[in-house]
Each structure stands twice: as C-alpha cells, then as structure tokens.
Amino acid sequence: ISLLQGRFISLYFTYQNGSVPVKLCDYPHIENGRLTGYYKNHREKDFPVRLGVTIFYRCLDGYVSKSESTWNLIRCTADGWDPMPKCLSKTEVPHGYFYETKNRFGLNEKATYRCQIDYMTPEGNETGEIQCLEEGWSPFPECIKTCRMPAFEHIRFYTSKMVFLPEDILEYECADGYQTVNKISRGHTICSINGWTPEPQCFVEIKACGPPPSITNGNIISELHEKYQHGDSVEYDCNLRFKMIGSKSIECVDGEWSSSPFCIGACKKQLKGKGMWKRTFVQISKGMFPGEVCCKEQFNRGRGGWIVHNKR
DSSP states (O other): OOOOOSSEEEEEEEETTEEEEEEEEOOOOOTTEEEOHHHHHTHHHHOSEETTOEEEEEEOTTEEOTTOOSSEEEEEETTEEESOOOOEEOOOOTTEEESSOOSOOOTTOEEEEEEOTTEEOTTSOSEEEEEEETTEEESOOOOEEOEEOOOOTTEEEOOOOOEEOTTOEEEEEEOTTEEOTTSSSEEEEEEETTEEESOOOOEEOOOOBOSOOOOTTEEEOSOOOSOBOTTOEEEEEEOTTOEEESOSEEEEETTEEOOOOEEEOSSHHHHHHTTOBOSSEEEEETTTSOSOOOOSSOEEEETTEEEEEOOO
C-alpha cells in the first residue's frame, strides 16, 4: 500500500489483474469557516474519508458561503470536495447600507449604497456607487463621520455650507463685545471624527486699563506700563511722615482701576483737605478709610470710626 498527500489520498490495492486506486478526501481547510463540531474535534481520527461522505460547514460572522446558507453541505467525490467549501466576506458598508438586499454581487456588477445620518461618502454625498471587480470593490464603499454647522451664541459664521467633511476648516468671528480665548475677534475650528476641534468659543471681552492714577504725597512702587490687563495690580507707598489710608495696592477690573489709597499727614491742613477736620475732633469713617491715622494728637476709637482729638 502506498500513501500520497494531496487534495485526496489514493490507496492502491494490488489484485491479480493489477492495481486499482481508491480515492479518499482529506480534511477540508476552510478559511473563515469551520466544520460541524464532531468533525472539527476529530480531524485526526476521521480523515481522510471515503467517497460519498457528506459534511456540513458554516462560515464565521461577517462571512457567507456562495449559497448564502447558514449550514452548507459538501460531498467527497472522485474530484475532491464538491462544491469546494469557501467563505466570502460579506458586502457591508460601515455606517451605511446597500439598496440591494443581497450579500453577493457578480463580476462587473454595480451597486449603490447610502450613508447613515451624520455620515457622507468621501466625495461629500449621501449616496455612492461602486463596482465589483476581480480585485474587489472599486472604489471601496466608505461612509465618513461629518460635522454639522454649529450653533453658538455670540458667534458669526460666514458660509452657506451646512455639512462638513473631516479636515474642513470653518472660520468664525465673535460678536461685538466678545473675543476668543486668545483675546482676538476671529478664530477657526477644524472638523474631525470627534466633532469640531477646538470647539468655537467667544467670551465677554474684558477691557484693559490705562496707567494707574497718581496719589498726593505718595508714589507707585510697581513697574509702570502703558496698558494693564484685567487682574493686574500695582502698589503704592507714601512719602516720609505720611500715613496711607486704604489698601496699598489697586487692581485693574474690566477697564477700571479699583479705589486708590491716599496719604495723609498729622497736620490740620492735610486733614482739612480731606474734609475730615471738625472744630473739636477729626472723624475717619471705617468704611471709607480703613486703618489708623498716625497723628501727634491723642486719638482713640469712637463708635463711628477713629476720632482724633485736636489741639486748638
């Protein structure tokens, strides 16, 4: 007996009148498919099989046989397995669908597909046409995630387009009184598979401040600039023998400086200039001028603020 490897195996039995070949079918290797559970688990034991033996096979998910059946029957013949088991990739369109309700298309046959909502063909259309060629579909059916025209308050878009493909650039302008995060009036965003990046944003425009006000009997000790941004601050200091009333620093708040301090001395003249000199006492309101006034005269705290008793 001699054993040959191939699609099928020939066993040669010697008789008185010569050799008669008996052909057997070996285990069928099916790409993207499998046999019934029994034959799959006993391939070494049950193969090769004799002529006439029938076996069922099925294709894996995403694949289909030529008959488009779930279970497919093959038979061992003198020419091998008939029909030859084969699993073909299903014709599917990610994020789309074919108008034709079938899984197989003939050579050179054309097919039309449609994309789902918010998806379009690479050409920017809702539908596309492809043709079945020997090397596969041409062009390959594809549906791409798109971007819709965004709707935001205080933002103007200068285009009539409503749908955009990935990598499309959309320019926009902020309404009056608003600006981008970069503190300019115009910006742009790019369509991506995750939407608009970065997201168009316009914020209320925060004004800058000019130079800080000067104070009598005092000076600004911070570095001076022509323009100060919102949140910037400067510090003051009083001249020798003068006391500061109020905070030593002021802040730029949306184009306006906060209340600046003032410097006051111990003399009647300076107090009168601030409207705080009375006939018998000087009263400084805590709400207006927090802190103490350093004077030569005796002073003590009264119910309404600091009271400085005068020497006539």
